[in-house]
Amino acid sequence: MKESLRIGETRVTHNDVARVARGEITVALTELPAWHARMTKNREAVETRAASGAPFYGVNTGFGASVVNSVAAEYGVNLAANLFRFHGCGVGPMLRAEETRAVLVTRLAQLAVGWSGIRVETLRAMTRLLEHDILPCIPELGSVGASGDLTPMSYVAAVLSGEREVVFRGKVCSSAEALAAVGIAPITLQPKEPLSIMNGTSMMTALVSIAVDRAEAFARAHAMVTAWNSFLLRGQAAHFDERLFLAKPHPGSIRYAGWVRAALASGPRPPLVAGKVQDPYSVRCSPHVVGVLIEVLEQAAATVEIELNGAGDNPLIDEETGGVLHGGNFYGSHITHVADTLKVHLAHAAEILERQLVLL
Secondary structure, eight states: OOOEEEETTSOOOHHHHHHHHTTSSEEEEOOOHHHHHHHHHHHHHHHHHHHHTOOOTTTTBOSGGGGGSBOOGGGHHHHHHHHHHTTOOOEEEEOOHHHHHHHHHHHHHHHTTSTTOOOHHHHHHHHHHHHTTOEEOOEEEOOOBTTBSHHHHHHHHHHHTTOSEEEETTEEEEHHHHHHHTTOOOOOOOTTHHHHHHSSSHHHHHHHHHHHHHHHHHHHHHHHHHHHHHHHTTOOGGGGOHHHHHHSOOHHHHHHHHHHHHHHHTSOOOOOOTTOOOOOHHHHTHHHHHHHHHHHHHHHHHHHHHHHTSOOOSSEEOTTTOOEEOOOTTOOHHHHHHHHHHHHHHHHHHHHHHHHHHHO
């Protein structure tokens, strides 16, 4: 039986997201009474505020610049549905199955924090998509980022409502057909729920979670390949002596050199080349290049974890007072900074391996 990630019960990490994406673990909502009570309380706060007639962005107002326009309460459900309908304009190839699973579990984790005022019923419907591997067809292109992943996440909201297409059992079909095949009825998203599903950093955080997980594995593999190349080139194991890295103690370099030493120690060493004192830069300096990547990955993991376990919605519900907080938590600057930084250092690490290959 597979391990289960209990949403609402524990902090979610990028490795959790990657494991769900690969199908290694399942996803379920926590049964903790305190979590359910908190979610219910915050949803009631949404409904109370909406019933009061006080301005409530996206519930009784228009969206974006149309916030100055009021919307009567009787049109609340239609307003909610229209939001995901008019954002169905993504383009380009569809996300792969692994990426789509990552998107779903990421949004579940963020909404389960409780600040969005979404119903538990809606979150449960999202877990059923993962349970039955009913994967919304989400186009790769269309997210603005500065306003959250509105367009790609509209495909999730639409599928929950029985609209648009999914990949199910290896083929593309209507979401209504796939849901019916497993005995699930579409849900009617209530006021604010489509906005809560769509407004945030879910797609970008999901994709960066996978990237960080893969990059961590790459860094370990990089050290192993460097060790093999050092062996094949009859290189100097002394280049990875711990004392060198304690003399300039960057944590990433220390760790990388340790991985190389461990790999070199696992087998016999060929005789050194007579008169050879130092190996080429691509071998000798690899701890200083990949060490930076390792440190970048640590910061990336911390940033991603904040995004995964934070409320990226707008507006939010203050659970202490039941009040509404209007802000910009959907803005994707932190996660895009991680992506931009990571790709630079991955390129440097890859370049080192390319130069080692030339030596062979």
